[in-house]
Amino acid sequence: MKLPFARRTARTRQALFRPVDRENLRWLWTRYLRTRAPWLLLVLLLIAGQGLVYQQFLSLTENGLRVIFEEGAVTQLARVCVLVFVLFVLRGVLSYVTPRLTAWLAANAVLAIRKDLIAHLLTLDLSWFERTTTGEIILRLVNQAEGMARFIGQSTANAVRDAVTIVIVSGYLIWKAPVLFTVAIVVIPVIVLVMQFVSHRIKAIQTRAQAALGDYMTDIEEMSNGMRTVKIAGQEDRERDRLFAASTGIRDLAVRLQATQALAMPSIDMVSAFVFVLVIGGGGYMVISPEYAFDAADLITFLLGLVILFDPLRLLAGYFAQLQSSMILLDGLRSLLRETPTIADRPGATDRFDPAGDxxxxxxxxxxxxxxxxxxxxxxxxxxxxxxxxxxxxxxxxxxxxxxxxxxxxxxxxxxxxxxxxxxxxxxxxxxxxxxxxxxxxxxxxxxxxxxxxxxxxxxxxxxxxxxxxxxxxxxxxxxxxxxxxxxxxxxxxxxxxxxxxxxxxxxxxxxxxxxxxxxxxxxxxxxxxxxxxxxxxxxxxxxxxxxxxxxxxxxxxxxxxxxxxxxxxxxxxxxxxxxxxxxxxxxxxxxxxxx
The missing domain is CATH 3.40.50.300 (P-loop containing nucleotide triphosphate hydrolases)
Incomplete structure (x- = not known):
């Protein structure tokens, strides 16, 4: 029953964030992250500091180029070099502290999720356990929870860092050459279309991959529990073939998922190449033309800024591709909490009764x-x-x-x-x-x-x-x-x-x-x-x-x-x-x- 559903999902066009995704993200924030808001703010400030390092690097690079092109003093060049080195030492420190802090925050948030899942699991009726495979339960408590830890922690922190870097560097480039930057961003709609296409495919494949992994875990449990029967009946070859087939199916889905996610990076690279051609051509004209107050130092700095800009843009595109998989994991976790026990205490239920009665x-x-x-x-x-x-x-x-x-x-x-x-x-x-x-x-x-x-x-x-x-x-x-x-x-x-x-x-x-x-x-x-x-x-x-x-x-x-x-x-x-x-x-x- 799961596979046809996944195939239908693959054919259905979905929004980048479905209503259920937005609701799940609100739940994640309200229940597990909002109480950690002060720490998250600190992380954001550390990330902003990393973005400012790049902006200052561009500014110092421009100064250094002017020293070179305008025959400045060696002491000025040395001063620029020292400042650049200090900036990147600072970025190195921030790059160490930030993931440590985010890993700690993510681990505690996921620990709280796991505790809630376990506590809720033990309230469910026996009938729920009888119709739910052990593989499905393990999938949620282990694999999906671990996947959410990566999503909440390092992946999202890196994505925020990349987004902040893009905003700060873009702001600096707009200030330097607004016309040239406008030419550079005409390709953004192409990026949006690529990401939308990739996200549709990822959600469908991830849904099937999670179902296949849950079935695989159940197959392993059945094989392990029934090993006495397997041995006596001489069915080792059959069990081997069954698990080999399931493993192959998981591999195929994993390859398809990675291949789909990989579409984002080369797409951004192709767009980047087109942008660099436009900037080199347009910027070169601005340097040559006397109508613009734009020299070679400005152009080199602008190009360096684009290099810095497109690297986090590529990573951010990859994050949004992975984000679709994370939405499936998040919904899988929350689906367990949506299960409600049918056997519960009535209002006014009593502890007082005579167990020795008929x-x-x-x-x-x-x-x-x-x-x-x-x-x-x-x-x-x-x-x-x-x-x-x-x-x-x-x-x-x-x-x-x-x-x-x-x-x-x-x-x-x-x-x-x-x-x-x-x-x-x-x-x-x-x-x-x-x-x-x-x-x-x-x-x-x-x-x-x-x-x-x-x-x-x-x-x-x-x-x-x-x-x-x-x-x-x-x-x-x-x-x-x-x-x-x-x-x-x-x-x-x-x-x-x-x-x-x-x-x-x-x-x-x-x-x-x-x-x-x-x-x-x-x-x-x-x-x-x-x-x-x-x-x-x-x-x-x-x-x-x-x-x-x-x-x-x-x-x-x-x-x-x-x-x-x-x-x-x-x-x-x-x-x-x-x-x-x-x-x-x-x-x-x-x-x-x-x-x-």
Whole structure:
């Protein structure tokens, strides 16, 4: 979907600055740069000083030429030479201080942007992360933010310096020879047309390049995460070809972008050549003609001024070409901040509720896809302080029930209550603090087991972490590994070891409601029996809700819901469901035979 859009963009004529570009620049200035205005003013003064050096250089050069042409004294020439040297030493100092200061300002501005992006990112709904690739997120937080640092800092500072130099030197040349300068600037409309043409092409190519880079990052993540499957299936060549093709596409777009940006420089050079011809011809006539008070020193100084003028003009043209790419980066960053969470605290939401109360789903309707409803008028009751199990085939909606209770998703009809209070009337943070979750999708960080357990309660004491590890049967492995990291995503652990870390976290968190989502699915039968004992201790005096595929783990539940395609088809304790000889009984006997 992205590529056709980029192609349509390439065919559409755009203004140098679109309305969204102007709005984004206002946002950047108002939120991140205006508070640094005093420092920016200092930078501007330093830059103006660099421009004045050139103007004084031209004036001294003219004086030096007159000393030479008019047979002046050697001391006068020496004085001019010393002053020119002093001027360029001053410019050297300013050229060192200015980028240091601008780099510091840009780094702090981009740090503030990154902090806002990260803070906002963590407020977004789970559904946003499920439809957004990791590559897109990394692209914004890393590549685009770094690109903005260069834009805000050195690139813009240099462009301002070049613009100030152009204004000051142009003013001096106008004062020296207004007619000749007028002849020189007749080609400015050509420069404007060239820059407009280049900017249209750059915006289109940059949009496609950013999309391609985001897809490339996603491809790398998929390859890395699926390396076990890649190796077993012998698909290394296929993955290599896929990433090679993506890399080639990025290279082609990068070459096209650079080629388009490069159009600006030779265009300015061609225009400069035409201007020099006009000035040499016109200026030479003015020197020869007695009608003008214009001599050879004036002409040489004027030509030198044009040389000085056209160099920053070329650089400024290049900056405006790069500016179009920066506008795409800026809009990419701000597009993340435009995303708004749909799950948030209602006005007047409370922290006060009894998490030990009954949890009810009343007439709940929900759909991931508007055209395919998952739940229609779903009713369930999870009594407080008791253990409730939810079983059923894959895709029946078991885990979705847990997600709705914790407001990872919002119900689209009906309501979920705890102790009679609609969970939408409870502050999100207070609601989620009431839950401990042991899920089948376990997040393991590349740190020690100790640090992984401690993650859910950074303020926990060593004794509490130790007790949680022992309760989850992971203490022995924790002692053996010590401070050794577990590898990316816990790659050095087995599935059962990862799940025991998750169980240890639940022990440490000690929340009043425990959610077990396939909590023992990766354990062998012997280990499962040990962990089930630990889980029963964890659930004592707490509301426990179990989602399980292995029915042997739910036998002791006070109440069991059997779901199929988003509907409850059976419910009751284990004995009653077995006696009913329905789906649950058939599934249980089938699994028992399979496990032996």
């Amino acid at each position: 949890i009810r789903l009343e007439g709940v309707g929900f759909a991931y896809d508007p055209e395919h409803s998952l739940f229609d008028d779903l009713d369930m009751v999870m009594p407080g302080g008791r253990t409730t199990a939810i079983v059923g085939a894959t895709g029946s909606g078991k885990t979705t029930v847990l997600s709705l209770m914790t407001r990872l998703y919002e119900t689209q009809a009906g309501r979920v209550t705890i102790d009679g209070i609609d969970i939408r009337d409870i502050r999100v943070r207070a609601l989620r603090d009431a839950f401990s979750v042991v899920a089948q999708d376990i997040v393991i960080f590349n740190a020690s087991i100790w640090e992984n357990i401690r993650y859910v309660r950074p303020d926990a004491t060593d004794a509490e972490i130790r007790a949680a590890a022992e309760a989850a049967e992971i203490a022995e492995l924790m002692d053996r590994r010590g401070d050794a990291p577990l590898g990316p995503k816990g790659s050095q652990l087995s599935g059962g070891q990862k799940q025991r870390i998750a169980i240890a976290r639940a022990f440490l968190r000690q929340a009043p409601i425990v959610l077990l989502d396939e909590a023992t699915s990766a354990l062998d039968q012997r280990t499962e029996e040990k962990v089930q004992t630990a889980l029963r201790r964890l659930g004592q005096g707490r509301t426990t809700i179990m989602v399980a595929h292995r029915l042997s783990s739910v036998v002791g539940a006070d109440h069991i819901y059997v779901m199929d395609a988003g509907r409850i088809i059976e419910e009751g304790p284990h004995e009653a469901l077995m006696a009913a000889e329905g789906l649950y009984a058939a599934m249980f006997r089938s699994q028992k035979q399979s496990y032996g």
